[in-house]
Amino acid sequence: MSTVAAGPARTPVAPGAPTTGRRGLGRAAAAEERAAYVFLAPWLVGLLFTVVPFGVSLYLAFTDYNLLQSPNWIGLENFGRLEDDPKVATSTRVTLVYTFISVPVSLVSALAVAMLLNKGVRGLKFYRSVFYLPSLIGTSVAIVMLWRSIFGHDGIVNGFLGLFGIPGPGWVTDPDWALLTLVTLSVWSFGASMVIFLAGLRQIPVMYYEAASVDGAGWWRQLRSITLPLLSPVIFFNLVLGLIGSLQTFTQGFVFSGGSGGPAESTLFYNLYLYQQGFQRFDMGYASALAWVMFVVIAFFTALNFLVSKYWVFYDD
Incomplete structure (x- = not known):
């Protein structure tokens, strides 16, 4: 009797x-x-x-190119010119001073307003919209021109100071005040950071503050021990965006000074000088080198922020 090996069992499939x-x-x-x-x-x-x-742009940074002829390869010559160009140092100093003043002041102002709005005031939506509106308008050409008019010699600010017998300075024409005027414009448009701070504050559990109050912790201790540590990721986010945006400042200086960076180069931002080289002198090779140096600088500050963030930014884990 023969035996047939059985194959693997098959599961019957229903029709359809x-x-x-x-x-x-x-x-x-x-x-x-x-x-x-x-x-x-x-x-x-x-x-x-x-x-x-x-x-x-990386290729052009190593060439001599003026839009009228083919790029001519010159190697590192454009980058070597940076050391001998005094306006590079001036524009770098103006940009860094503007950044290291406007960014901290904007963050502190945004956080302070967010903490006030987080107290449950009436008309929260209205105040939130009012403070956020300047950031929607941004630092457009029209706003910078309006700011220049407000801080002009016969503007609203000097008119208000004159009511108290205080002679207003030349906010627009005095090199000692021109950059500070642009800093106030940057601080004025802190609405986006404020909304992000307010959202972060709403995520902090109220029970932490209640427990701290029971233990006798005052407002300042609660700020240092609860608010700032738990809000540190949001602070870090706003800080990185603020630094990148401030280092790329262009419109404010261009409109405020008419493209010259005056008075006395006090508003000659790095990007404004880059624009002058590329689109006024048509030295595209040198302008490309300036642009790549700015790219490296922004990347350095961003990487530095991420590197040191592990020492002061606290996450849930």
């Missing part, structure tokens, strides 16, 4: 039930992949319009 084989799974995966590329297409196109100019 869907079957999924390898071929079906492959088609589903391919369809999902195509859909992913369709949704990624806008980002990929935007990346193309970013990477290509980056590469071209």
